[in-house]
Amino acid sequence: HTHTHTHTHTHTHTREDYDDKQVVTEIMARCFIPTLITTTSWESFHFIGHEIRITEAMDCYGAVVWPSALVLCYFLETNAKQYNMVDKNVIEIGAGTGLVSIVASLLGAHVTATDLPELLGNLQYNISRNTKMKSKHLPQVKELSWGVALDTNFPRSSNNFDYILAADVVYAHPFLEELLITFDHLCKETTIILWAMKFRLEKENKFIDRFKELFDLEEISSFPSLNIKLYKAVKKNRRSV
Secondary structure, eight states: OOOOOOOSSOOOOOHHHHHHHHHHHHHHTTEEOOSSOOSSEEEEEEETTEEEEEEEOTTSGGGSOOHHHHHHHHHHHHTTTTTOOTTOEEEEESOTTSHHHHHHHHTTOEEEEEEOGGGHHHHHHHHHHHHTTTOSSOOEEEEOOTTSSHHHHSOGGGOOOSEEEEESTTTTOSOHHHHHHHHHHHOOTTOEEEEEEEOOSHHHHHHHHHHHHHEEEEEEEEEGGGTEEEEEEEETTOOOO
């Protein structure tokens, strides 16, 4: 993959760049890749005082840990006061390997980790192995294909999520409209979406424009050196809570 980035502005090293580099270094340091490659590839991550071991399935997209997931985990860990996860109902869409769901669970949340059926085996394995005996509430793993059977599997009446977590769900995806429908379906007026996204293509910006029609979107942090932004979103036109 060759990525060409054209920067129109000349790059000056600002305090912000320095902060970004510092934090990104700190985030990336949370990941440890074993030197001895065995038949299953795994990585280990350090969050909330735990070593989290993640098995990656190389045969499909969703089964590797993307940097956006690390950014989201780091945010949850370092902002645990402001975004308190204890006893909160949290759902992750596009959970992939499960790292974000594991971190939310270790922080005390009731977690539902969701993804496509072919990812659920590895997802369940990683989640069980890293939360058993460590988490206050045992996480649930459920199939969620965007826009499919939402009323059956996630009836609106029982959707009671405080947070929806999403890392890198827009990546080269043909189903952005379905993703939007899914966000909308899972959201109550009080639900907060925390969403980390890597900007690779024009597609991301298009999706954001579309997303803003339904949600109030606020950028809460940005990591220019990784091309990642972290957003907080709530449903538009909520009655004042």
